[in-house]
Amino acid sequence: MRGIYVLLILIGEDSAVNIGSLGKISFKKGLYAYVGSAQNGLEKRVARHFKKNKRKFWHIDYLLENEQVGIVEVFYKEAGKEEECRIANKIGEINQ
Numbered sequence: 001m002r003g004i005y006v007l008l009i010l011i012g013e014d015s016a017v018n019i020g021s022l023g024k025i026s027f028k029k030g031l032y033a034y035v036g037s038a039q040n041g042l043e044k045r046v047a048r049h050f051k052k053n054k055r056k057f058w059h060i061d062y063l064l065e066n067e068q069v070g071i072v073e074v075f076y077k078e079a080g081k082e083e084e085c086r087i088a089n090k091i092g093e094i095n096q
Contacts, residue, residue, distance in 0.1 A: 003042045004084045005076035006091070007034040007049060007060075012068040019062045027063070031072075033091050034060055037084040046074055 009032045016026045036058075038045035048054065052065055063069055077083075 001042045001078055002037075002039045002080070003076055003078040004035065004037045004081075004087060005042065005046055005074060006087065007036070007046075007071050008032075008073040008075070009034055009063070010070050010072045011066075012070075015066060015068050017063055017066050017069075019059050020056060022059060035084055035088040035091065036060070037079075037081045039081055042076060042078075046076065 011027050011029055011032065013029050014027070015029075016024050019025050036045070049060065049064060050071060054061060054065075056062055056065075064071070
């Protein structure tokens with residue numbers, strides 16, 4: 001199945017995480033949403049995010065390997081890649 005997904009991520013305490021080429025980024029304790037798409041194998045992509053030890057391919061991989069970080073919920077739907085930006089923009093509007 002191809003689609004888009006939202007990971008609801010809990011960061012248990014204020015943390016500074018080395019995010020690959022972006023360098024060290026500070027995150028405040030709290031809930032975060034990550035929006036992604038998988039146009040070939042949605043189930044496998046989401047399952048990959050739950051693995052702590054994996055080759056880091058996306059910036060989110062660096063965050064999710066941190067012991068203070070965990071996925072608490074996953075929302076997904078069958079959709080094209082264009083839906084990823086629409087959902088991310090809607091979530092962004094909530095924080096403004």
